[in-house]
Amino acid sequence: MSLDATLTHIDAALPEATERLLELMRIQSISTDPAFKADCDRAADWMVADLQSIGFDVQKRPTPGHPMVVGHAGPADGAPHLLFYGHYDVQPVDPLHLWDRDPFDATVESTPTGEVIRGRGAADDKGQLMTFVEALRAWKSVNGEFPCRITVFLEGEEESGSPSLVPFMEENADELRADFAMICDTVMFQSRTPAITTMLRGLLGEELTIKAASKDLHSGMFGGISINPIRVLSRIIASLHDDTGRITVPGFYDGVPDLPDDLEAQWQGLNFDHAGFLNEVGLSHPAGEQDRTPLEMIWSRPTCEVNGIGGGYQGDGFKTVIPAEASAKISFRLVGDQDPHAIRQSFRAMVEEMLPPDCEAVWSAHGASRASGAATDDPAFAAALKALSEEWQIPAAYIGCGGSIPIAGHFANILDTPPMLIGFGKDDDQIHSPNEKYDMQSFHKGIRSWARILDAVS
Amino acid sequence: MSLDATLTHIDAALPEATERLLELMRIQSISTDPAFKADCDRAADWMVADLQSIGFDVQKRPTPGHPMVVGHAGPADGAPHLLFYGHYDVQPVDPLHLWDRDPFDATVESTPTGEVIRGRGAADDKGQLMTFVEALRAWKSVNGEFPCRITVFLEGEEESGSPSLVPFMEENADELRADFAMICDTVMFQSRTPAITTMLRGLLGEELTIKAASKDLHSGMFGGISINPIRVLSRIIASLHDDTGRITVPGFYDGVPDLPDDLEAQWQGLNFDHAGFLNEVGLSHPAGEQDRTPLEMIWSRPTCEVNGIGGGYQGDGFKTVIPAEASAKISFRLVGDQDPHAIRQSFRAMVEEMLPPDCEAVWSAHGASRASGAATDDPAFAAALKALSEEWQIPAAYIGCGGSIPIAGHFANILDTPPMLIGFGKDDDQIHSPNEKYDMQSFHKGIRSWARILDAVS
Structure with missing residues (x-):
């Protein structure tokens, strides 16, 4: 297995990968609005077909709401078993008049800070989930097989409260339980530092x-x-x-x-710009416990x-x-x-x-x-952190998240599968807002990051 | 001048006085609803005619809203100059289905605790204002003339915020200025003790x-x-x-x-049932400054x-x-x-x-x-208090009022006329609510009280 060849393949195939993402983004899979039920179904079908094309045994699985997509590949006993999670549904697009173009006429735009993929779902979560799909495609294409047992698990209700998720997990626990759940739906720390979110309040x-x-x-x-x-x-x-x-x-x-x-040292190294973080919302003074740092x-x-x-x-x-x-x-x-x-x-x-x-x-x-956290003492975490650092040429960090990401808790509690939250979004991606985008850099280096992580973890 | 003869006359003429009040109450003078504008006008006309019939020089005076009624009687230089204030407008009657009878089909009802005058405006304020009108009528009838200079001043917008009152007072200050403003729009203390309200917060x-x-x-x-x-x-x-x-x-x-x-002693004599006062609204514990009595x-x-x-x-x-x-x-x-x-x-x-x-x-x-208060050192206050005590056979008291009665302040501030607030309402009169009533006792002894006060003050 050659990581270098896989990375080279990813670079060469970026135009085709981008076209596939744009095609997926043009499907109006707004999960919260019943008017778009058929579109959600079409997005699930698209994912099934795409995963089939790279060798997955994949099905659209019905729920009382929008369907799940579950696919398996790789050797059934090939350790570790990695599950990749993403969601194919998107937020509504109102207010439409604040968009500079049709939110579902996805396109690549040149901007002063580089190319961006523009349209609803670019960052949340179609662009992100396609980073691991493209990494898997490249890996298969170059190496002919997957390095370990892989499950892809996509839902279509994340933007409408995931009502079917917990029952589906409970009913299919044996099938979905894995060594790690790679969740690709988060941002990089302050838009520049690759990170694994290991603490959720x-x-x-x-x-x-x-x-x-x-x-x-x-x-x-x-x-x-x-x-x-x-x-x-x-x-x-x-x-x-x-x-x-x-x-x-x-x-x-x-x-x-x-x-x-060690975490304290890592966080100090992040040089968190708390003044900028607060200034953005009209504040300046960290108002919490006075003997704690802003990141704490x-x-x-x-x-x-x-x-x-x-x-x-x-x-x-x-x-x-x-x-x-x-x-x-x-x-x-x-x-x-x-x-x-x-x-x-x-x-x-x-x-x-x-x-x-x-x-x-x-x-x-x-x-x-309860709070959920990842037990980062498993070597897979250190390996993934190293892979991220090498791809981005910036030391990656374990970070926290002030909010709660229920899906992470569900993997831990229902499936006993430790979540590993890695995403490549940026703070200015405008998710849930008009003119959503995903940086071409996030997409490209995101795909490369997953290839490196696959190589490092398997 | 014979007070006893006047009181005897009042007792004998009570049926006719009651009929007049019922007639006034049948006029639907709801001031806040433009649909009843003509009714308000009719109520003002009724008052003008009634005051004329007892010798007043009286006029309906236009305002941007409902008219004022201003009448004068008695010797122009006859001290003291007493102004009587009341309002001929009433509250709306919604919710109509909670009334036991047509709110404007005023009547006298027998109840286990005595006769009541039932209908909208019975207590607020038609019944109360007619106590002084009937006292004046009886006085004139028995004695042939008024004991002092009298002004009657009635408004038709009290239940809709009195928008015309201050401008009218300011424009007619010389005409309305008096030695005392007798305001008949308050209740007796705990429905039993006659009182002059001398403290308004x-x-x-x-x-x-x-x-x-x-x-x-x-x-x-x-x-x-x-x-x-x-x-x-x-x-x-x-x-x-x-x-x-x-x-x-x-x-x-x-x-x-x-x-x-002296006020402290008087208030102690009131035996305020603060437990009952609070129990009525589901409370039991006086929650204010802990070194003060409930009345304070x-x-x-x-x-x-x-x-x-x-x-x-x-x-x-x-x-x-x-x-x-x-x-x-x-x-x-x-x-x-x-x-x-x-x-x-x-x-x-x-x-x-x-x-x-x-x-x-x-x-x-x-x-x-600011708070407003009456300077009770003027002997007229003591005289009125004594007159009330004699009529009700209960020691009358100077009391406070936790709320603000703006009209009292206007008399003090605009007309430099000390307000003397005396009313005969009871706590269960249901003012502003369905089934409003005024006790026949309040009406009868109210008329007699004013006759005594006229005698005592003039």
């Missing part, structure tokens, strides 16, 4: 309603003597952090790990945020009311081994403890997922 | 918006590093009261008087309330957003000589001082009125 959501009087009261007649649930709620929210930004819920930090020294604040430290609050009169003008109730939606981002259920209990107990007379707390639970 | 309104990021942020990507305006706003609100319920705005208590000993909390102490709060996602379910801004509507009830403008400045300065980096406070001012 969990999420715990709570809706809290403070109830006081049995009806809204007039603040003239009742102001001063009766308890105001907005004030009670504000006091609770204000108490959730101390002056250093630390969260005060008892036991909250149980299971929060220290940042390992967004990746490796837990948070408590209020996502919504409401109570009393919110219309124009003024109404002198003391409302009967006030509500807030409060979420916690979790890391390490933090236990969402224990934190929910402790949080609720803390709030109940703070309630003044005549007040009641009514709770509504919204989701409780 | 002022009101200062502020709308505060905390702005942070330039757009809503994803709490996964930005949670932990970026400032959350809901948290900032909650911290501000939580800091507005200390643990004893005292308001922390610097200088806030400047001008707040101590409760005079609602009448003579200033307050700070949050009337509304909003920010972030408030719909069903959950959205992991850190909003760009959050807002609250905050109001202060003011007493004594508190200066709303000084408090506004101090409040804003206190908030600006608390703002963390990256946050901005945007202000919108909503009204600033």
Whole structure:
């Protein structure tokens, strides 16, 4: 098996690979809009045909929603078993008038910073999923066979909440379980550093309603003597952090790990431009725990945020009311081994403890997922990191992700398959927005990256 | 002049007085709905004719809205000059299906607790204004002349915000200025104790918006590093009261008087059933300054309330957003000589001082009125109080009102005429609601009360 020959083949075949991607992008596979159901089906058929053409045993598999595409190739006992995940559906295109061209008339454009592939789905996720498909095609073409057992698993509902994903995984667990799930749907760190996302925060959501009087009261007649649930709620929210930004819920930090020294060193090497990151949205000051670095604040430290609050009169003008109730939606981002259920209990107990007379707390639970992380001590991770570094000529890094990527958790929890999140998107790709694009560099070097990773891991 | 003869006349003429009130109540003078413009006009005409019939020089006076009715009687130099205020317009009647009978088919009903006059406007304010009209009629009938100079001043826009009132007062200040403005539009204390309302709280309104990021942020990507305006706003609100319920705005208590000993004694005599007052709305615990009595909390102490709060996602379910801004509507009830403008400045300065980096406070001012009070050292107040006590055989009291009654302030500020608020409504009169009523006792003893007050004050 010759990696160099495969890379050379990839370079030579880039025009044909690009044409294939443009063809796939022209299929209007908007999963959330029933009007495009047949288009989603066509996109699945296109993927089946394309994977068949490079030797996959592949099928379109029905679900109550849009179909899955599952294909297998390589020796059945060829270790390791690598599963590649992507999604063939795309976001809606509204508002259409903000696009500079038809979002489904995909094309390559020259720009001052290089060529880009323009159109809906370019980066999310058709361009990304075709990086591994093209790498597999090139590998097969040059070497005649795959280096290990390969499964390709594509869904068509990622942009509409993946309603069929968990049941499908559960029903087909034996078929889909692999040594690693290569998920290609993420970005490079600050658009320049290749990275494997190994830390994903969990999420715990709570809706809290403070109830006081049995009806809204007039603040003239009742102001001063009766308890105001907005004030009670504000006091609770204000108490959730101390002056250093630390969260005060008892036991909250149980299971929060220290940042390992090697990761700390790697993150320092990333030279995160937190000023630029914040300036982009009109901010300048890292507002989290004051003894933590900005990257820790967004990746490796837990948070408590209020996502919504409401109570009393919110219309124009003024109404002198003391409302009967006030509500807030409060979420916690979790890391390490933090236990969402224990934190929910402790949080609720803390709030109940703070309630003044005549007040009641009514709770509504919204989701409780643990943080997920990859056990990077498996040599495959180091091998993939090295392959990425060699392709991009920049030291690749293990990074975190402040948000939650449910699919990663599903692979870990349902299939016991460690997720390896590697993607080549950039921050300015305009995913979910008008004029979505994918850099030709991302596509080309993305394909080459997967070839190197295949070579390194197998 | 014989008070006893006048009272006897009132008792005998009650059936005719009741018929007149029912006739007035059958006019559908809903001021807020343009469909009833002609009805409002008819009600004004009715009042003009009725006052003419008892010797008033009276006119319907045009305004840009519904007309005023202004009538004069008695010796032009006959001290004191008493002005009587009421309003002939009524609230809308929706929801109509909750009425037990046609709201404008006014009638007298027998109930287990006595006769009531039923229909829209019974208590608010046609029944109340007719108490003084009938007292004047009886006085004239028995004595042949009025005891002093009398002005009757009725408006037809009280239930729609009184848009013409201030301009009309300003344009006709010389004509309307009097020694006292007798305002008959309030209730008896806890439905049993006759009272003169001598303390009305002022009101200062502020709308505060905390702005942070330039757009809503994803709490996964930005949670932990970026400032959350809901948290900032909650911290501000939580800091507005200390643990004893005292308001922390610097200088806030400047001008707040101590409760005079005689008033304190009078209020203790009222045996305010604060438990009942709070139980009615599902509460039990007086939540204001902990070293004050419940009546002080609602009448003579200033307050700070949050009337509304909003920010972030408030719909069903959950959205992991850190909003760009959050807002609250905050109001202060003011007493004594508190200066709303000084408090506004101090409040804003206190908030600006608390703002963390990256946050901005945007202000919108909503009204600033001082407290108004009657200078009860004028002997007319003591005389009126005594007259009320004699009629009801219960010691009458000077009471406060937690809310603001703008008309009282207008008489004081525009006409330099001290308001004397005396009314005979009860808490269960259902004003503004279906099945409004006015107790026959309120009507009968109200007429008699005014006869006694006329006798005592003139």
